[in-house]
Amino acid sequence: MNIEQQIEKLREQINQHNHQYYVLDDPLIPDAEYDRLFHQLQSLEKANPQLVTADSPTQRVGGKPLEAFGKITHQVPMLSLANAFSSEELRDFDRRVREKLNVEIVSYAVEPKLDGLAVTLMYENGRLVYGATRGDGTTGEEITGNLKTIPSIPLKLYGSVHPAILEVRGEVYMPKKGFEEFNRNAAAHGEKTFVNPRNAAAGSLRQLDPGVTAKRPLDIYIYALGQVDQGALPDNHTDVLHQLQEWGLKHSPLLDCVQGVEALQAYYEKIAGLRSALPYEIDGVVYKVNDYTQQAIMGFVSRAPRWAIAHKFPAQEELTTLEDIQIQVGRTGALTPVARLAPVFVGGVTVTNATLHNMDEIERKDVRIGDSVIVRRAGDVIPEVVGPVLAKRSTDTEKFVMPDSCPVCGSSVEKMPDEAVYRCTGGLYCAAQRKAAIRHFASRRAMDIDGLGDKIVDQLIERELIKTPADLYRLDLQSLAGLERMGEKSAANLIQALSDSRQTTFARFLFALGIREVGEATAVSLANHFITLGALFEASASEETLMAVPDIGPVVASRIKHFLQEPHNREVINQLISDDIKIHWPDPEKPALQPFSGLIFVLTGTLQGMARNEAKQQIQSLGGKVAGSVSAKTSYVIAGDKSGSKLDKAMALKIPVLDEAELLQILKNPLSLSDIQR
Ligand code: D41
Numbered sequence: 132m133n134i135e136q137q138i139e140k141l142r143e144q145i146n147q148h149n150h151q152y153y154v155l156d157d158p159l160i161p162d163a164e165y166d167r168l169f170h171q172l173q174s175l176e177k178a179n180p181q182l183v184t185a186d187s188p189t190q191r192v193g194g195k196p197l198e199a200f201g202k203i204t205h206q207v208p209m210l211s212l213a214n215a216f217s218s219e220e221l222r223d224f225d226r227r228v229r230e231k232l233n234v235e236i237v238s239y240a241v242e243p244k245l246d247g248l249a250v251t252l253m254y255e256n257g258r259l260v261y262g263a264t265r266g267d268g269t270t271g272e273e274i275t276g277n278l279k280t281i282p283s284i285p286l287k288l289y290g291s292v293h294p295a296i297l298e299v300r301g302e303v304y305m306p307k308k309g310f311e312e313f314n315r316n317a318a319a320h321g322e323k324t325f326v327n328p329r330n331a332a333a334g335s336l337r338q339l340d341p342g343v344t345a346k347r348p349l350d351i352y353i354y355a356l357g358q359v360d361q362g363a364l365p366d367n368h369t370d371v372l373h374q375l376q377e378w379g380l381k382h383s384p385l386l387d388c389v390q391g392v393e394a395l396q397a398y399y400e401k402i403a404g405l406r407s408a409l410p411y412e413i414d415g416v417v418y419k420v421n422d423y424t425q426q427a428i429m430g431f432v433s434r435a436p437r438w439a440i441a442h443k444f445p446a447q448e449e450l451t452t453l454e455d456i457q458i459q460v461g462r463t464g465a466l467t468p469v470a471r472l473a474p475v476f477v478g479g480v481t482v483t484n485a486t487l488h489n490m491d492e493i494e495r496k497d498v499r500i501g502d503s504v505i506v507r508r509a510g511d512v513i514p515e516v517v518g519p520v521l522a523k524r525s526t527d528t529e530k531f532v533m534p535d536s537c538p539v540c541g542s543s544v545e546k547m548p549d550e551a552v553y554r555c556t557g558g559l560y561c562a563a564q565r566k567a568a569i570r571h572f573a574s575r576r577a578m579d580i581d582g583l584g585d586k587i588v589d590q591l592i593e594r595e596l597i598k599t600p601a602d603l604y605r606l607d608l609q610s611l612a613g614l615e616r617m618g619e620k621s622a623a624n625l626i627q628a629l630s631d632s633r634q635t636t637f638a639r640f641l642f643a644l645g646i647r648e649v650g651e652a653t654a655v656s657l658a659n660h661f662i663t664l665g666a667l668f669e670a671s672a673s674e675e676t677l678m679a680v681p682d683i684g685p686v687v688a689s690r691i692k693h694f695l696q697e698p699h700n701r702e703v704i705n706q707l708i709s710d711d712i713k714i715h716w717p718d719p720e721k722p723a724l725q726p727f728s729g730l731i732f733v734l735t736g737t738l739q740g741m742a743r744n745e746a747k748q749q750i751q752s753l754g755g756k757v758a759g760s761v762s763a764k765t766s767y768v769i770a771g772d773k774s775g776s777k778l779d780k781a782m783a784l785k786i787p788v789l790d791e792a793e794l795l796q797i798l799k800n801p802l803s804l805s806d807i808q809r
Contacts, residue, residue, distance in 0.1 A: 134175060138182055141172040145188045146287060146379075153283035153350075154381040186258050186286040191279045196340035200272035203263035206358045209251060209300060210268060211434050212244075212417065212441040218396060224418075224440045225392035231437070232425050236391045240368040241398045242354065242383040244415040244441050246329045247304030248336055250278060251357050252380075254297040257288040264336065268434055277336050278303075280345035285379035294362025299380055301353035305332040306410045309348025318495070326505060326517050327448065328412045353380045354417070367421045388421055399442050406444065407509065415443035448507045448517065451475035456487065456500055456531050458538050460563030462571055463647050464554040466533065466544065468493055470504070470516050478508030485514040490533050491551045499528040539563040559599075559699070566592045568645050572600045576651060577643035578635060581628040582621060590614045600643070601706035604629055604714075637664070637716045644704070646694040648687045656680050657691075664708065665749035668741065669798075671695035705742045725754030726801035730766040732757050733781070736774030738791050749798050761786065769794050 132140070148165050152158045158165075169188070176183050183190070215221045228237050249265040262278035263271040278284055281303065288297070305313070310328040317324045325331035335347035353375055356364070365371050372382040385405075389398055395418050402416050420426050420438035429438035455471040468487040475482055485506055487493050496518045498504060503523040508514040533553050535544050542557030555561050559568065569588045573580035580603070591597045596610055606629070611622035635643075642654035649657070660680040661667040670676035677688035694700055707714045732750050734743055734757060746769065747757045761768060761780040768781040768788045781788050789797070797804045 134179055135182060138172065138175050138179070138187075141168060141175070142187055142287075144168055145172060146285065146289070149188065149282060150285065150289060150379050154285075154376065154379055188286065191282070191286070192341055192345040196342070197276070198339070200274060200339075202270050203251075203261060203266075203273045204270050205251060205263070205266075205268070207298065208268050208434070209249060209265040209271070209357075210431065210436055212439060213432075213435045214415075215440050215442045221395060221399075221418075221440070221442055222392055225395065228420060228429065228438065231429055232420075237425070238367075238388055238390050238421040239395060240372070240386065240388055240419045240421045241395065242352075242386045242417055243402050243409070243413040244417045244443075245302040245304050245352060245383075246327075246412040246414045247302040247332045248329070249300065250274070250303050250336070250351070251298055251300050252278065252284065252353075253357070254288055254293070254299070256295055257293050257297075257378075259284070259286050274336055276341035277338060277344040280341050281349045281351055283350055283381060288378040288380070290378055292362075293378055294359050294364065296358055296360035297362065298357030298359065299353050299375060300355040300357055301351045301380075303332050303336060303349055303351045304328065304411050305335065305347065305349055307412060308410060313347065350411075351381070352383045354382065366423050368419055368423065368426075369421055395442070403444060413444075414446070415441050417441050445477070445479040447478045447509045448505050449475045449477040450503055450520065451482075451506055453498060453500055453502045453504045453516065453519075456493070456498075458534065460537060460539050460555050460561060460567070462564060462567035462645055464537075464557065464561065464564055466537070466553045466555060468531070468533075470498070472504070472506060472516075475506055477506055477514070480508065482506055482508055482514045485516050487516055489551045490553060493531055497530075499524070499531060501525060501528045537561055537563075562592050565598065569597070569600060569603070571645045572643045573603070573632075574643075577639055578632045579639075580625075580632045582625040583628070586616055587614060587625075599703045599706075601703050601712060604633070604707075604712040633712065633714045635714060635716050637662075640707075640714060640716060641667075644694070644700075646691055648690045653682065653687060656682055663748050663752040664704070665741075665745045665752060665798075668695060668701075668745055669749075701742075705744055708744055726804070727753040727755030730755045731764055733759070733761050733765050733768045733777060734771075735768060735777035736771030738769075738771040738794075740791065740795065746794065746798075753798070753801050 145165070145168050148158065148160060148168070152165075172187070173189050176187065176189055213224075215224055225237065229235070250262055251265070251271070252262045253260050259275070259279065261273055261275045262284070263273050263275075265271050279286060305328045307328060310325070310331050313331060314324040325334055331347070332349060335344050335349055338344045353372065356371060365374060369386065369388045372386060376382055385402065387398065389395065399416050402413070406413060418440055420429060426436070426438040429436065431437060452473040453470055454473055456468050457471055459467045459469050461467060467489065470485045470487050472483055472485060487498065496516070498516055498519050501524075502519040504519050505517040506514055507517045533544065536542065537544055537555035537557055540555065540557040540561035540563070542555050542561060544553050545556055546553045555564065557564060559565055566588055569583075569592065570585060572578055573583040573588070578600075583603075591603075591606075591614070594614075596606065597603055606626070608619070608622050608626055611617055611625055612619050614622075617625075636658070638651070638655040638658035641649065641657055642651050657667060657680060661670060670679075671692050674685060674688040674692055677683055677691055678685065683691075706712060727750060732755050734746060738746060750757055758765065761777050761784065763784060765781070765784070765786050768777060768786055769791070770778050770781075770788050771791055778788065
């Protein structure tokens with residue numbers, strides 16, 4: 132084989148692997164092997180520059196930066212697409228087609244409508260000679276050098292027989308993942324980010340230096356023919372697209388051919404359901420009369436074919452005015468800026484609020500009150516402000532500043548240097564934090580109190596009917612029925628729901644407390660590890676004992692410690708499990724070690740270090756019983772300060788008496804009980 136033949140063979144191999152990889156998604160060789168072939172070709176071409184051709188795979192990024200783009204006049208105009216925004220408009224379209232064609236049912240080629248940039252590719256004798264943007268449909272910009280950098284665009288078609296002139300049209304797009312990666316990178320380097328993948332694709336193709344375009348993750352789907360000369364093609368659209376794919380020009384994998392308007396509607400719904408899972412952005416589906424003879428009968432109106440229509444999804448991005456930025460105070464005191472917007476219909480709903488996440492985000496996006504902003508609502512995701520339209524900004528806007536005191540309670544606001552969030556330091560003094568804490572406590576996955584909605588919680592806090600979760604259980608019918616949006620029936624239902632909620636699980640109870648960093652999973656770990664509240668209370672004295680629990684690290688341990696060692700929190704918890712409220716959960720499976728089984732304890736007087744209930748729980752968890760009065764059966768009396776008649780009776784019956792220090796000791800080390808007997 133001479134050099135020329137070697138080069139030609141390498142080019143064919145590389146083209147084939149490109150096709151397998153980028154068009155068929157089915158690589159035949161590992162990347163490293165591909166790289167070796169490519170490198171081999173590069174070396175041969177370097178040594179023999181006279182043999183380099185424009186369609187060699189090495190020439191994808193060959194072009195030099197341009198001064199400006201040239202103009203291309205489209206021999207066959209690039210038409211636009213009419214839109215249908217509803218099923219009614221879709222039915223109208225199908226009815227017009229059937230009437231004009233005088234048929235009962237029509238075959239349609241169907242595919243998603245990509246949100247990218249329309250381009251045309253001209254092949255002469257199987258070689259890419261130029262590529263251009265759609266422009267105004269008649270003339271576009273010549274961007275051959277940039278298009279050649281897109282790996283899925285063949286520089287040379289596969290197969291040996293193609294029309295001498297073959298022009299195809301398609302949509303260049305940037306996959307979502309590539310878009311996000313590009314933006315992350317750009318942001319990290321302080322460079323310009325793009326607001327959406329569509330702009331990113333357009334911006335990348337508008338680069339004068341193909342070397343820049345080559346670094347952008349772009350791809351293409353072919354969806355139409357342009358000029359075709361000297362060569363036969365099938366007589367319908369889907370067959371043509373399949374033929375083009377064999378030549379290396381790939382179409383959407385979701386391309387289909389369906390019959391009748393019901394099938395169009397079903398396809399629309401199927402693709403709408405797939406939308407968020409697709410690796411690229413789409414904004415609807417496109418239907419085209421499949422038969423070319425029928426297309427010709429339909430003809431055109433102004434600049435759009437009568438035989439095709441785009442059935443659009445509700446827009447996911449709209450423009451509106453940012454009327455105000457308000458601060459919301461969350462359960463942990465975090466201040467979240469919320470955008471108040473002029474109402475706008477986006478993603479299928481009317482949006483008036485959108486999150487701005489945090490101060491870093493506001494600064495990065497530079498959004499200001501009064502700006503025209505792009506609002507985005509994709510799928511079920513909460514609406515967000517994408518960014519301002521700077522061209523529309525008036526001169527008198529000012530940068531937003533975080534208030535230095537809490538807008539709800541006036542406490543000072545602090546920011547940890549390593550955190551993006553600002554926090555209100557008011558804790559449960561702050562009504563906003565109290566409301567959020569109560570809402571969390573009552574939520575479905577916590578105490579599951581049915582009927583305690585946000586509006587009710589707001590009123591209860593504002594009217595100071597409650598301050599803590601424990602107060603909820605002390606509400607009566609009368610005070611509840613006095614609230615707005617609350618009838619007597621719903622008040623009674625709420626009282627019942629509160630009562631029902633008292634039967635819960637240890638893990639739910641822990642989760643409901645709203646300890647920072649303690650989510651459902653951590654609550655379950657804590658419950659499984661400590662079994663009883665008493666054991667958890669005791670362990671919370673030090674981070675080390677807490678860190679013995681799987682998945683609990685120093686940060687979470689410190690949060691738990693602080694929360695449980697806080698006297699106010701302890702008090703609320705003790706109220707919740709007290710005899711008045713009686714929040715309870717099924718007894719845990721008895722621990723293997725039950726050193727107190729068969730023993731009966733009586734508690735008397737006040738304990739200093741723990742509540743009576745806690746002591747009771749801990750004794751029970753070790754298998755002991757706690758009785759209310761002293762009798763001959765009593766094994767031990769635990770006497771705190773100011774114990775009265777029970778202590779006297781114990782003395783009389785010669786029942787051993789332990790003080791608080793001894794109680795702590797036996798709880799810690801139950802086997803030491805025998806040592807303490809007097
Ligand atoms: O996916 C698309 N964005 C898409 C655009 C598509 N799948 N099909 C299209 N078909 C046409 C006709 C019917 C005119 C050949 C189109 C477009 N046009 C189009 N894209 C931009 C302007 C027109």
